[in-house]
Amino acid sequence: MAHSATRPARRADARQNAEKIVRAAVTCLGRSADASMNDIAREAGVGRVTLYGHFPSREALVEAALIRLLAQGDEVLEAVDLTGDPRDGLRALMESGWLLIAQAASVLQAAQASLPPGRVHELHAKPEQRVHDLIRRGQTEGVFRADVPAELLASVLHHVLHGAATDVATGRLDAADAARFVAEMALAVCVVPPARTGN
C-alpha cells in the first residue's frame, strides 16, 4: 500500500526534474551553443545520474530544448492574423518567425551542430504547416505562384529565414534590417513572377 501511494509522488518528482532540466537546457544553450551536460545539470540543480536518467545523450537534450522553443514560438505565431491578403499574412508571419529565430539563435546553432542533417527542419513541421496553408490560400487566390508546390515554397522560406540568421551572425546582414529583409525575400519567392520583358 505504502509503495503504491508513493508512486504518483515519484512520478510528479520525475516530471518536475525533467521540466527543470529542459528549462535549464534552454537557458544554458541560449547563453552558449557549446553548453555541456555538466553546465545544464548545474543550472537545473540536479545530479548527473538524474540528468542522464531523463536524457541519455546531449543530443536528446538539445532536441528537447529546441522542441520546447518551437512550442513557445508556435503560441506567438498562432496570434498572427492571417485572415487578410495572403501577402500581408506572409509578411507578418516571416517577421514574427524572424524574431523567434533571432531569440533562439544559440539553441538553433547547437541543434544544427549536434542533430542529424534535416532533423531541425523536420521539427519545424507545425510552423511550416502554418506557412504552407497560407501559401496554398495565396495560390488559390492567384497572388502566389502555383507552378511550384506549396511545400517547396515553404521549404525555401525556411532556408531563407535560417540563412538570414547565419548572415547576421557573420555580419553580412544588419540585425535591425533582418525582419524586413526576410519578409521581402519571402514575398519575392512566393508572388507570381513578372512576365519576362526585354531582349
Place this chain on the structure above:
Amino acid sequence: MAHSATRPARRADARQNAEKIVRAAVTCLGRSADASMNDIAREAGVGRVTLYGHFPSREALVEAALIRLLAQGDEVLEAVDLTGDPRDGLRALMESGWLLIAQAASVLQAAQASLPPGRVHELHAKPEQRVHDLIRRGQTEGVFRADVPAELLASVLHHVLHGAATDVATGRLDAADAARFVAEMALAVCVVPPARTGN
C-alpha cells in the same frame, strides 16, 4: 652538403603526401560524411604520423577537402557564359552550381557538421563573387532589383542552393527537378518584383 641536397627531395615528398591525403579525403568524405582520419590515412596509403603531420585535426582536413572541391568547381563555373542577359547567366550559373553541390553533397555535409558556423559560406568567396558580379550587372541593367545589396541577394542564393541539397536529402525535392528549381527560385529572388496589384 648531402643534407642540403636531400632537402628539395624531402619537400617534394611532403608535397606529394599532402596531395595524396587531400585526394583521399575527397574520396573518403565523398563516400561517407563520417569518414574517419584512419579511413583517410588508409586510402592515402600513409601512416597516422604523416597524416597528422600535414593535418593536425580532422577539421583541418575536411576544410582542405572542401577547398579542393571548390577550386575544381570554380573551373567549371569559369566556363559558364555570363556575357548575355543577366537572367540567362543567373539561370546557367545556378544550374551548374547545383550540379557541383550535388556531387559534393557528402563532403559539404561533413564540412557543415565539423567546421564552425559560417565557415563553409566564407570558403565560397570566389563562386559568390561570380554571382555577385552578375547580380550587380543585372542591377545596373535594370533587370535585377536594386533595393537589396548584391551581396545580400548572393547570400540568399547561397542559402537557396544549399537548402535545396537538404531538401533532396530529406526527400522533399526530387533530384531530377532540383537544377531547374534552384534556377527558378534564384530568378524570383533577383528580378525586380512586380508592382503589387489587387486589394
